[in-house]
Amino acid sequence: MKIIVCIKQVPDPNTTVSKIDPNTKRLVRTGVSLVLDPGDESTISAAIKLRDTLGGSEVIALSMGPESAQDGMRRALAMGADRAILITDPTLAGSDALATARVLASAIQKEGADLVFCSTESTDGYTGMVPGAIAEFLGLPQLTFAREIQVEGQKAIIKRVVPTGYKTIESSLPAVVTIASGSFEAIYPTMKGIMGAKKKPFTRLTVAELGLEATQVGEAGARERVLAVGQAEARAAGQIVKDDGSAAQRIADFLQRYQLL
Amino acid sequence: MSNIIWVLVELENGQPVRSTLEVLGKAAKLGRAEAIVLGAGAAAIAPTLGAYGAEKVYAHDDATYDNYLTLPAVETLSTLINEHQPRLLLLATTYDLRDIAARLMVRNNLGLITDATDLAFEGEEIRVTVPWGGENVVTATHPYQGPGIVLTRPKAFSIEQFEGRTPEIETLNGGFSAEAQAIKVIDSVEVASEGPALEDASxxxxxxxxxxxxxxxxxxxxxxxxxxxxxxxxxxxxxxxxxxxxxxxxxxxxxxxxxxxxxxxxxxxxxxxxxxxxxxxxxxxxxxxxxxxxxxxxxxxxxxxxxxxxxxxxxxxxxxx
Ligand SMILES: Cc1cc2nc3c(=O)[nH]c(=O)nc-3n(C[C@H](O)[C@H](O)[C@H](O)COP(=O)(O)OP(=O)(O)OC[C@H]3O[C@@H](n4cnc5c(N)ncnc54)[C@H](O)[C@@H]3O)c2cc1C
Ligand SMILES: Cc1cc2nc3c(=O)[nH]c(=O)nc-3n(C[C@H](O)[C@H](O)[C@H](O)COP(=O)(O)OP(=O)(O)OC[C@H]3O[C@@H](n4cnc5c(N)ncnc54)[C@H](O)[C@@H]3O)c2cc1C
The missing domain is CATH 3.40.50.1220 (TPP-binding domain)
Incomplete structure (x- = not known):
């Protein structure tokens, strides 16, 4: 079984307050610390676990991004992915969700896969549109919000998180699966894994090598436009007090003042 | 360009879910709101959507959608969009509507803006307000002719009442391709929770x-x-x-x-x-x-x-x- 996992580097959600460049109107990704998307760490771990259960299978990490994205891919390799493909090209800057999916789908088409794994949504852009769009480009069914996945013969079966519980759903392979964030514990790379990662195959692809035109991707291909960037309305500063034993009274007074009791 | 705004009304146990009615009200304030209702009971629900702002309702009373909404809904909507060219598809951000939006974006080559908290027309141009991170808020638009999609942030709007509005109803018929039925639901498990639902709790x-x-x-x-x-x-x-x-x-x-x-x-x-x-x-x-x-x-x-x-x-x- 060939499992392709789509992953990307994002500004570290634990240390960065996301900023927008007023000129390009894009998220600032330079001068901030970048990490493999924590959601994707969970997703790649799900793929590795499935590969090890199935046997005779391979996990390929796929990313579209600037050269710095290779750090995230190295981490995926250290976690246990077998090889990595990075699509990197200056024309890709400013891609929208549609273009991102177009590029990733072209690479998946070229490589061939039985299963494509994505996270339900990324931590930085979080449109959640890329996985479904990849499925549509490839004409495949999409099994979304999986918190468990099983493969039986030529079928994939998932437990899909829904607002009231979960549903068990199945489709034929190949299929695109999205992993609900946090459903799988992230594998922590070992020293041996980190050393081994350096020897694993790492391929780079350009837009032209995928047979795509520069006008179909990046800023040029984007079907949305940011007109203006403004400041979010800040919440009025509240009152912060240290508990001196009267916290319960204080909160109750507050609730009463605003007729919440 | 038309000011027709389409809202896909999601059903749960045969009733419209709150989030889609909230979006319908917003659509009715922006332009001519038209609702699409897909699933068993759609015909019965269609006339009631006038009270929430719909001037027209497309209803397809077919239980195929209840099994797994995404793929059959994409097929139906894609055809309808090509035929009628609405200005905008306004969708609540729910599990299924997000999946549907992603596929429609590709199938019909549509611009798509997610996580909107507000939108308005300024002349011919649609202006969408989207919070980015904790500090910024951007105004975005679909710069091209033809339909676009906007997904709205949950709870951005409240339900509006349009008393006495009677929608025109168009009944849809027809079947589905095999691809649209590629996903089977094997079972469904409800996890019971006590007390008021989080979404409704004050x-x-x-x-x-x-x-x-x-x-x-x-x-x-x-x-x-x-x-x-x-x-x-x-x-x-x-x-x-x-x-x-x-x-x-x-x-x-x-x-x-x-x-x-x-x-x-x-x-x-x-x-x-x-x-x-x-x-x-x-x-x-x-x-x-x-x-x-x-x-x-x-x-x-x-x-x-x-x-x-x-x-x-x-x-x-x-x-x-
Ligand atoms: C893609 C992605 C999506 C995510 N989605 C969500 C989401 O939907 N919802 C969500 O909640 N998180 C989400 N997270 C996770 C989020 O980043 C945080 O990790 C999470 O919210 C932290 O939960 P916490 O506040 O319970 O724990 P912690 O961050 O560990 O905080 C615990 C807090 O408790 C305080 N504390 C300790 N002891 C006491 C005590 N005795 N009395 C009072 N205070 C005490 C500590 O000072 C600390 O501030 C997501 C993360 C990612 C990457
Ligand atoms: C704050 C913000 C708002 C945005 N709003 C919009 C918008 O409204 N409409 C729009 O079209 N674009 C929007 N974008 C741009 C969009 O984020 C980018 O196009 C991005 O490349 C892909 O979308 P995503 O991060 O939202 O992915 P999501 O669809 O949220 O990602 C889901 C999963 O898809 C896979 N994936 C996504 N991107 C990649 C990649 N580059 N390489 C490998 N795997 C990947 C990963 O598995 C990821 O976890 C926005 C960007 C930002 C920063």
């Missing part, structure tokens, strides 16, 4: 990892019960298995907009804030005076949630008595 008391262990979560439930509200949680403690996913509030959980939100032992990560900072009043209890949750709190208590929660529950009961 008071929510939430707990995080600061509670120390699962056995302490009852302190949150007891305060929620005393206040007549619902208990919620951060992803950290849902992932740790203390509670089912249905309790999770935040970017990848539920978006809530209660009058009062009490956060106990919650750090206030941006992904958690995304789901709750629309609350009218926020009270936070955290041991760490630098916890980011305090930046959104109207009242912040630097202290131990394990001692304060039971004291507060007792105090609330005393004052209510």
């Amino acid at each position: 008071v929510i008391v939430s707990g995080g990892r600061g509670l120390g262990k699962a056995e302490n979560y009852h302190l949150v439930e007891e305060l929620a019960a005393a206040l007549g509200g619902a208990p919620g949680a951060t992803r950290a403690i849902v992932d740790a298995g203390w509670l089912p996913y249905s309790y999770q509030i935040g970017q990848t959980g539920k978006t809530v907009k209660p009058t009062l939100y009490v956060a106990a032992g919650i750090s206030g990560a941006i992904q958690h804030l995304a789901g709750m900072k629309g609350a009218k009043y926020i009270v936070a209890i955290n041991k760490d005076e630098n916890a980011p949750i305090f930046s959104v709190a109207d009242l912040g208590i630097v202290g131990d949630a394990l001692t304060i929660l039971p004291q507060l529950t007792a105090e609330v009961k005393r004052r209510k008595a």
Whole structure:
């Protein structure tokens, strides 16, 4: 079984307050610390676990991004992915969700896969549109919000998180699966894994090598436009007090003042 | 260009879900709202949608959609979009509608803007307000001719009433391709939760990892019960298995907009804030005076949630008595 996992580097959600460049109107990704998307760490771990259960299978990490994205891919390799493909090209800057999916789908088409794994949504852009769009480009069914996945013969079966519980759903392979964030514990790379990662195959692809035109991707291909960037309305500063034993009274007074009791 | 705005009305147990009615009301204020209803019972529901703003309803009464909405809905909508060229498809951000939007974006080559909190026409141009991160808000648009999609942030709008509005109804017929039925639902499991649903609760008391262990979560439930509200949680403690996913509030959980939100032992990560900072009043209890949750709190208590929660529950009961 060939499992392709789509992953990307994002500004570290634990240390960065996301900023927008007023000129390009894009998220600032330079001068901030970048990490493999924590959601994707969970997703790649799900793929590795499935590969090890199935046997005779391979996990390929796929990313579209600037050269710095290779750090995230190295981490995926250290976690246990077998090889990595990075699509990197200056024309890709400013891609929208549609273009991102177009590029990733072209690479998946070229490589061939039985299963494509994505996270339900990324931590930085979080449109959640890329996985479904990849499925549509490839004409495949999409099994979304999986918190468990099983493969039986030529079928994939998932437990899909829904607002009231979960549903068990199945489709034929190949299929695109999205992993609900946090459903799988992230594998922590070992020293041996980190050393081994350096020897694993790492391929780079350009837009032209995928047979795509520069006008179909990046800023040029984007079907949305940011007109203006403004400041979010800040919440009025509240009152912060240290508990001196009267916290319960204080909160109750507050609730009463605003007729919440 | 037309000012026709389409809203896909999602059904649950044969009834329209609240989030899609909220979006329908917004559409009716912006232009000519037209609703699409797909699933068993669609024909019966169609006329009732006038009261929520629909001037026209496309109804396809077919149980195929109830099994698995995404693929059959994409097929139907894609054909309708080509035929009628609405100005905009306005969708609530729900599990299924998100999946549907992603495929339609590709199939019909549509521009798509997600996470909108507001939108308006300025002349011919549609202007969409989208918060980006904690600090910024951007105005975006679809610069091209033809339909576009906007997905709206949960709870951005409230339900509107349009008394006496009777929609024109167009009944859809026809079957589905084999591809549209590629996904089978094998079974469906409901995880029961007690008290008011989080989405509807006017008071929510939430707990995080600061509670120390699962056995302490009852302190949150007891305060929620005393206040007549619902208990919620951060992803950290849902992932740790203390509670089912249905309790999770935040970017990848539920978006809530209660009058009062009490956060106990919650750090206030941006992904958690995304789901709750629309609350009218926020009270936070955290041991760490630098916890980011305090930046959104109207009242912040630097202290131990394990001692304060039971004291507060007792105090609330005393004052209510
Ligand atoms: C704040 C913000 C708002 C945005 N709003 C919009 C918008 O409204 N409409 C729009 O079209 N674009 C929007 N974008 C741009 C969009 O984020 C980018 O196009 C991005 O490349 C892909 O979308 P995503 O991060 O939202 O992915 P999502 O669809 O949220 O990602 C889900 C999963 O898809 C896979 N994936 C996504 N991107 C990649 C990649 N580059 N390489 C490998 N795998 C990947 C990963 O598994 C990821 O976890 C926005 C960007 C930002 C920063
Ligand atoms: C893609 C993605 C999506 C996410 N989606 C969500 C989401 O939907 N919802 C969500 O909640 N999170 C989400 N997260 C996770 C989020 O980043 C945080 O990790 C999570 O919210 C932290 O939960 P917490 O506040 O319970 O735990 P922690 O961050 O560990 O905070 C615990 C807090 O408790 C305080 N504390 C400790 N002891 C006490 C005590 N005795 N009394 C009072 N306070 C005490 C500590 O000072 C600390 O501030 C997401 C993350 C990612 C990457």
